[in-house]
Amino acid sequence: MLDIIVLVKQVPDVKKVKFDRERGVIDRKSAPNELNPFDLNALEAAVQIKEELGEDAAKITALSMGPDMAEDSLKEALARGADEAILLSAREFAGSDTWATSLVLSTAIKKLADYDLILAGEKTVDGDTGQVGPQIAEFLDIFHAAYVSEIKKLDNDNHNIQVISELWQSSFLKTLDFPCLLTVTKEINDPRLPSIKDKVQARKAEITKWDYSALSDYIAAEEIGIKGSPTRIKNIEVAPAIEREGEVWRDGYEKANEKICELLQEKQLLGGE
Amino acid sequence: MDKEKASGILVFAEERKGDVHNVAYELLNKAQELKEDLDCEVASAVLSSQKLDYSELIYRGADKVYCIEDEKFASPEENYYKKNLLKITNAFNPEILLLGATGFGRSLAPRLAIALETGLTADCVDLQIDEESNKLIQIRPAFSGNILAHIKTEGLPQMATIRYKEFTEAPRDTSRSGEIIKLEPTEGEIEVGIEKIEERAKDITEAKIIIAGGQGLKQPQDLDILQDLADKLGGMVGASRDIVDEGYISHAHQVGYSGARVKPKIYIACGISGATQHIVGMKEADIIIAINKDPSAPIFNVADYGIVGDLYEVVPDLIAKIEDCM
Structure with missing residues (x-):
């Protein structure tokens, strides 16, 4: 049995979320929450691996840390093919930066004990750090491959996986022994939509919830949440808007193109290599 | 430490x-x-x-x-x-x-x-x-x-x-x-097998000039028009996510949130409407020029110079004018 853990996060829909420029805050109520779009690719990759190996040859566990309402995202993960879903939700976890988040998630993974492959999206659309995946790999002392655009081959007998990792303007074929962690890009697949039947079933499914007491044997409350986070936001400022010329030609492009040529000449971007 | x-x-x-x-x-x-x-x-x-x-x-x-x-x-x-x-x-x-x-x-x-x-x-x-x-x-x-x-x-x-x-x-x-x-290096071998299988010649984050195409392009071969302009200026072709998803051009050319974040001297957006996803990747270019048929396209909001027109007419004319200047 290949044990796959997919890390997921509930995020606000950043396309809809409203931003209060005056107060410098996000109005989180202005947009619905959704499963982080990059995580859909990680889930789909897990489901494709399972399809290839066979129904009984792999188990997919979706793992998330977040508030109680993140249950919705885990239900979506179930609808999309996860076999089990675990939500780490506790007051003690709140306010965690990427360090504390990685510590909590890696501790939960250690507690799960059986894991071969951990999949994560390359980043989340709200935090946008891309740090949690590699940080978990370091906490677990396992190898990771980042920006994985393709899974070439999974060799269950030799317990390893071959992937394409996009780094340094190049594609590298990496072979990693299990257990290992992969962060995947949008290129890896096109996530399928869950069927209505799967959605209905998932809605009724039980999400396993772990609060701090599930992990308290492994980590002290001081190591996590706001207290345990080494990075602190001290101040937030509204980003200054970039001033633009804003000249628009609506009737005919000849004059406009002449202007662009002048501009290119002025900036010495024309000819004379 | x-x-x-x-x-x-x-x-x-x-x-x-x-x-x-x-x-x-x-x-x-x-x-x-x-x-x-x-x-x-x-x-x-x-x-x-x-x-x-x-x-x-x-x-x-x-x-x-x-x-x-x-x-x-x-x-x-x-x-x-x-x-x-x-x-x-x-x-x-x-x-x-x-x-x-x-x-x-x-x-x-x-x-x-x-x-x-x-x-x-x-x-x-x-x-x-x-x-x-x-x-x-x-x-x-x-x-x-x-x-x-x-x-x-x-x-x-x-x-x-x-x-x-x-x-x-x-x-x-x-x-x-x-x-x-x-x-001295640390002892031990790299325990991950690594083999380079492809290397891309140019890095879009290094390009001084980027000519980017989007949904306004009707077919993949029309990127040649943008490539012509890029060649004239020693620049590179960029792309919005939708045409990368449709397979017009490789992901290495994608500009935006799930692609590259670029800061060229000049960015010419051709037939790109300007979804937030794209704009976060190019809004810090020194000069932004937008060519789009739709006068209400959001790309015009971040552009220094906007041309409301058909890229299939505007770009060839621009190429001709640049040739005259050279």
Whole structure:
């Protein structure tokens, strides 16, 4: 049995979320929450691996840390093919930066004990750090491959996986022994939509919830949440808007193109290599 | 490391095939500025797969260069890099540790931060020293760049990855002197199999001019029109996500949130409507020119010069006019 853990996060829909420029805050109520779009690719990759190996040859566990309402995202993960879903939700976890988040998630993974492959999206659309995946790999002392655009081959007998990792303007074929962690890009697949039947079933499914007491044997409350986070936001400022010329030609492009040529000449971007 | 005695700024210089990525020279420049407030040393860390002229980093502002030479660094394996960078970090004992937010930097830095038991701020656009505490303020955009968060790190070293092209490169001063310190690589082999299977010739983040296409293109071969213009100007072709998804062009050309973030001198958006997803990747270009049939396309809101028109007419005319000027 290949044990796959997919890390997921509930995020606000950043396309809809409203931003209060005056107060410098996000109005989180202005947009619905959704499963982080990059995580859909990680889930789909897990489901494709399972399809290839066979129904009984792999188990997919979706793992998330977040508030109680993140249950919705885990239900979506179930609808999309996860076999089990675990939500780490506790007051003690709140306010965690990427360090504390990685510590909590890696501790939960250690507690799960059986894991071969951990999949994560390359980043989340709200935090946008891309740090949690590699940080978990370091906490677990396992190898990771980042920006994985393709899974070439999974060799269950030799317990390893071959992937394409996009780094340094190049594609590298990496072979990693299990257990290992992969962060995947949008290129890896096109996530399928869950069927209505799967959605209905998932809605009724039980999400396993772990609060701090599930992990308290492994980590002290001081190591996590706001207290345990080494990075602190001290101040937030509204980003200054970039001033633009804003000249628009609506009737005919000849004059406009002449202007662009002048501009290119002025900036010495024309000819004379 | 001995955190009690930590001092100085360490800049990781990422080497690829004998060249140091320019972001290191930008960070060395910023480090000079921070150094004035902190009165400390600036060092650079290089893990190189081949012999380099390390004095270049001294000319650019490093007081010390710590280097480890090992053929294995020709393979981007984060864990092996981490172990060796840890060795340098322990030797120099910095209070500030900076890495470029290149793809590899963003994958390597998190491992190093955990190993050093310290926090990490991703993708910063500016750095300052807090006058009162002498602590590093790390400034990073959040929520599509609408806000800038000022972040401080409790504990040491204060560690951040910084975006490319946020600071100017340090000037080259060949009269500068400094110390070059060679360390031995850590023992053991890379336990991940790595083989390079494809290398792209050009890096879109390095392009001075980008001619980008979007949904206004009717078929893949029409990208040739944009390529013509790019060739005339010595630029590169970029693309919005939808035409990459449709297979018009490879992901390496994609500009935007799930592609590259670019800062060229001139960005010409042809037939790109300007979804937020795309705009976050190019809004910091020096000059933005937009060509679109739809006068209400949001791309015009971020453009210096907008042309409401059909790219199939506008671009060939622009090419002709450029030829006349040359």
